[in-house]
Amino acid sequence: MTHSVSRPLARSEGLILRELDGETLVYDRERSEATCLNEVVAKVWRRCDGATTAEGIAETIDEEHGIRVDERSVWLALELLSNAHLLSAPVELPSEIVHARTRRQFLQRVGTTAAIAVPVLLSITVPTPAQAASCGAIGAFCETNVHCCSGLCVGIRCL
Amino acid sequence: MNTASNAQLVAATLAGAWRADGLPLRLSRGDLARVSPLLMESGAAALGWRRVHATPALRDCPEANTLCQGGRLLALEDVRNCRAVEHVVALLNDAGIEPLIVKGWSVARAYADSYLRPYGDIDLVAPPGQYDAVCEVLRPHALPKRSKPEIGQMVLDCGIAWKVCTVDLHRHLNSAHMPPVETLFERSTHVSVGSAHARLLCMEDQLRHVITHFLRHGAWRPLWLCDVAALVEGLPADFDWTRCLSDDRHIADWIAATITLAHRLLGCRVGHVPASVADVAVPAWFERTVLREWDAPFPIQLSNTPALQIPRRLSDVRLWLRARWPNAVRATVGIRGACNTAPRLPYQIAHVGMGIRRYIAAVAAERRARTRA
Numbered sequence: 268m269t270h271s272v273s274r275p276l277a278r279s280e281g282l283i284l285r286e287l288d289g290e291t292l293v294y295d296r297e298r299s300e301a302t303c304l305n306e307v308v309a310k311v312w313r314r315c316d317g318a319t320t321a322e323g324i325a326e327t328i329d330e331e332h333g334i335r336v337d338e339r340s341v342w343l344a345l346e347l348l349s350n351a352h353l354l355s356a357p358v359e360l361p362s363e364i365v366h367a368r369t370r371r372q373f374l375q376r377v378g379t380t381a382a383i384a385v386p387v388l389l390s391i392t393v394p395t396p397a398q399a400a401s402c403g404a405i406g407a408f409c410e411t412n413v414h415c416c417s418g419l420c421v422g423i424r425c426l
Numbered sequence: 427m428n429t430a431s432n433a434q435l436v437a438a439t440l441a442g443a444w445r446a447d448g449l450p451l452r453l454s455r456g457d458l459a460r461v462s463p464l465l466m467e468s469g470a471a472a473l474g475w476r477r478v479h480a481t482p483a484l485r486d487c488p489e490a491n492t493l494c495q496g497g498r499l500l501a502l503e504d505v506r507n508c509r510a511v512e513h514v515v516a517l518l519n520d521a522g523i524e525p526l527i528v529k530g531w532s533v534a535r536a537y538a539d540s541y542l543r544p545y546g547d548i549d550l551v552a553p554p555g556q557y558d559a560v561c562e563v564l565r566p567h568a569l570p571k572r573s574k575p576e577i578g579q580m581v582l583d584c585g586i587a588w589k590v591c592t593v594d595l596h597r598h599l600n601s602a603h604m605p606p607v608e609t610l611f612e613r614s615t616h617v618s619v620g621s622a623h624a625r626l627l628c629m630e631d632q633l634r635h636v637i638t639h640f641l642r643h644g645a646w647r648p649l650w651l652c653d654v655a656a657l658v659e660g661l662p663a664d665f666d667w668t669r670c671l672s673d674d675r676h677i678a679d680w681i682a683a684t685i686t687l688a689h690r691l692l693g694c695r696v697g698h699v700p701a702s703v704a705d706v707a708v709p710a711w712f713e714r715t716v717l718r719e720w721d722a723p724f725p726i727q728l729s730n731t732p733a734l735q736i737p738r739r740l741s742d743v744r745l746w747l748r749a750r751w752p753n754a755v756r757a758t759v760g761i762r763g764a765c766n767t768a769p770r771l772p773y774q775i776a777h778v779g780m781g782i783r784r785y786i787a788a789v790a791a792e793r794r795a796r797t798r799a
Binding site for chain 1: 541
């Protein structure tokens with residue numbers, strides 16, 4: 268059984284990471300899921316060292332980056348990260364968060380304005396874009412039509 | 427009011443997208459919605475997203491979402507691909523072999539960021555005389571049901587490299603348009619792939635290979651002309667045009683016409699390229715054929731065509747014929763024809779005839795092999 272924690276630890280195994288245009292992209296090899304973290308969630312995630320509390324994370328981000336992150340925003344980010352299986356164990360949410368579980372409710376409570384950075388985590392779900400691969404020439408071995416430049420696989424040969 | 431064709435939208439969106447400086451895009455939201463699936467299907471989602479991302483008016487609109495997500499996926503895929511290439515090359519290094527990497531990974535280096543140029547296979551050329559040795563190294567890692575080692579196609583369990591990866595192993599590069607493999611290796615340069623070591627074609631051979639590959643496959647993929655443009659813009663000052671163009675007049679003409687086309691369609695910067703190469707007369711049928719392909723730049727437009735059996739319905743006949751009919755570029759290059767203004771129909775007929783001859787020869791050879799076995 269997995270226990271929830273109040274000092275979150277970021278998962279590090281089985282993940283592929285990539286920074287792109289201010290976002291952090293994460294591919295979970297075990298779950299075959301891709302996720303996009305905005306700057307706030309990424310900063311929270313990087314500070315999940317298993318020793319720092321949500322309050323501590325908010326202070327660190329504020330001090331180091333000058334980004335005003337409300338402690339409640341950190342909790343929201345932690346919940347998003349937890350749901351995306353990017354933490355080693357689920358976080359123990361404070362009652363305030365538990366009772367305002369939807370994002371809309373939470374943001375209303377925070378009374379968020381442009382002054383407070385909002386955590387956003389998106390699933391990346393689109394049909395896989397085509398890769399650049401060539402195709403079989405006439406006479407090449409094939410299994411299906413898609414293996415052949417002509418689109419015709421006859422028997423085991425491209426026509 | 428003129429409405430831009432799909433091909434024109436594709437060209438406008440991809441123009442300059444390989445560069446480090448993101449150029450804003452002048453496109454309506456409706457046009458973006460039209461061009462997005464074309465870019466996704468042809469492997470140019472990341473390039474398209476790069477232009478859209480540099481355009482505040484389009485960046486956050488719903489029509490941009492598919493490209494954005496596609497670009498993100500390709501960025502993650504790039505990490506996996508790079509690790510897979512490193513893994514495969516390291517396997518060969520352990521056996522004392524330094525392969526030549528061509529196409530995908532090697533071309534992606536010419537782009538501002540490697541994720542902009544996706545690739546599915548790891549294309550390797552074995553050093554002269556070491557093809558069998560390379561096969562021996564890779565065979566134990568190949569998934570038997572999905573690999574065809576007899577033709578150099580192996581799907582490997584890349585283990586620590588995070589994925590199953592496809593290796594396309596070559597003895598040589600299309601010998602009709604490229605120098606012998608011994609020459610390619612002599613001229614090749616060393617490259618580090620993470621902690622592993624491989625060879626890359628010299629820039630002259632690289633450009634020639636990318637262009638002839640684009641042509642041999644009928645120029646249907648816009649990404650391949652972006653490859654040409656990215657390479658041309660990054661040519662070193664000491665680039666040897668004589669070596670690249672070769673002493674084959676036909677190949678030289680094709681290379682010049684393709685570079686001129688890249689300039690015309692994609693805005694490739696050619697200020698450093700001799701006018702005899704970058705400003706030549708491009709036959710009208712060449713540009714027309716390319717744009718027609720880009721109107722629907724899908725890898726296999728014919729996957730639903732009926733197989734060899736004689737089509738019974740009239741609608742099937744059209745598909746059946748289309749599947750066999752090479753476009754003017756593929757037909758001409760396939761039989762080493764000239765890039766001139768002469769009609770293309772004779773080349774297309776000759777290409778079909780050559781295809782039938784090859785097919786019969788391949789089937790006959792296989793039957794002989796089966797009989798012997």
